[in-house]
Amino acid sequence: MQTEDRAAQIRATQIRATQIRAGDRRALARAITLVESARADHRAEALALLANLRTPAREALRIGLSGTPGVGKSTFIETFGLMLTGQGLRVAVLAVDPSSARSGGSILGDKTRMERLSRDPLAFIRPSPSQTQLGGVARRTREAVALCEAAGFDVVLIETVGVGQSETVVAELSDLFLLLLAPAGGDELQGVKRGIMEMADLILVNKADGDLKPAALRTVADYAGALRLLRRRPQDPPGFPKALPVSALAQEGLEKAWDDMQALARWRKANGHWARTRATQARHWFEEEVRRGLLAALQTEPQRGLMAGYGDRVAKGEITADAAAAEMLRLLGRKA
Numbered sequence: 643m644q645t646e647d648r649a650a651q652i653r654a655t656q657i658r659a660t661q662i663r664a665g666d667r668r669a670l671a672r673a674i675t676l677v678e679s680a681r682a683d684h685r686a687e688a689l690a691l692l693a694n695l696r697t698p699a700r701e702a703l704r705i706g707l708s709g710t711p712g713v714g715k716s717t718f719i720e721t722f723g724l725m726l727t728g729q730g731l732r733v734a735v736l737a738v739d740p741s742s743a744r745s746g747g748s749i750l751g752d753k754t755r756m757e758r759l760s761r762d763p764l765a766f767i768r769p770s771p772s773q774t775q776l777g778g779v780a781r782r783t784r785e786a787v788a789l790c791e792a793a794g795f796d797v798v799l800i801e802t803v804g805v806g807q808s809e810t811v812v813a814e815l816s817d818l819f820l821l822l823l824a825p826a827g828g829d830e831l832q833g834v835k836r837g838i839m840e841m842a843d844l845i846l847v848n849k850a851d852g853d854l855k856p857a858a859l860r861t862v863a864d865y866a867g868a869l870r871l872l873r874r875r876p877q878d879p880p881g882f883p884k885a886l887p888v889s890a891l892a893q894e895g896l897e898k899a900w901d902d903m904q905a906l907a908r909w910r911k912a913n914g915h916w917a918r919t920r921a922t923q924a925r926h927w928f929e930e931e932v933r934r935g936l937l938a939a940l941q942t943e944p945q946r947g948l949m950a951g952y953g954d955r956v957a958k959g960e961i962t963a964d965a966a967a968a969e970m971l972r973l974l975g976r977k978a
């Protein structure tokens with residue numbers, strides 16, 4: 643009976659995988675729901691599916707996009723996405739956001755955001771899940787990216803609102819990282835954390851249109867100057883990272899930005915950085931999962947009881963914190 647169950651499950655996984663590879667959007671949406679599920683049986687099915695889809699027919703270009711609310715991310719994704727689908731490219735849009743950091747609802751939950759793109763048969767937009775923990779969101783997004791890649795999307799856009807750690811998560815999931823900024827006075831340059839600037843491959847100063855255009859061009863010049871001061875990374879060809887003006891609304895500068903993204907991707911592929919970065923990212927996520935698993939193990943018995951027991955003894959002064967921790971770790975090592 644058990645063997646029959648297992649055989650049925652393997653068949654179900656194979657059918658799912660075939661549907662996803664064939665570009666079946668409903669199968670893709672269902673698979674993303676599956677990887678979001680916390681149920682143990684769903685988790686097992688999700689892992690089997692991801693293992694089956696491990697080697698996509700070809701790699702997508704994964705583009706991370708970060709920017710504060712109001713900077714024009716959804717407008718940019720809509721016009722940029724439509725420009726790409728207009729060239730016959732298939733585009734998926736995913737979001738990374740701890741929902742606790744948002745005032746209401748999920749980032750892409752509002753269907754009126756990117757309305758035209760969401761109706762485009764070449765596009766697939768997935769709202770962010772209602773999960774609060776960054777670690778959980780990161781895993782789910784990473785797996786959703788893998789599913790979209792297996793489904794043959796040419797470009798996977800991964801969007802995040804700039805809330806602290808989420809940029810790092812997106813950068814670790816992306817081949818290229820874009821930072822979208824609004825025109826500003828020179829003093830606001832300080833507002834962008836150095837760490838985030840260092841992650842960016844392209845800084846796009848949006849709203850370079852109408853009355854805002856002169857300020858946008860000044861902002862581009864300010865950031866171009868700031869980028870020149872950063873240490874050159876091995877994965878950058880001459881001239882990168884760079885700052886460019888764009889107008890998502892007036893649809894200006896988007897072709898230039900896309901040309902630069904493609905040029906950068908080509909250079910990195912030709913120079914071995916593309917594959918090396920992907921390998922480093924895979925190692926990073928493996929280590930993150932192990933760390934997560936170890937932390938989760940501390941929440942279950944008997945580890946939780948051991949922890950509480952040692953904690954009580956430390957509190958009573960029967961044993962020092964360091965000695966108790968060392969003993970606890972030794973016990974964990976023996977169990978592992």
Ligand code: GDP
Binds near residue numbers: 718852
């Ligand atoms: P998000 O919160 O980052 O997703 O920003 P939205 O895309 O919702 O845009 C916020 C506001 O900025 C909206 O009123 C947009 O119409 C406006 N906006 C977005 N892109 C541009 C642009 O290129 N130029 C101008 N002038 N306004 C824009």
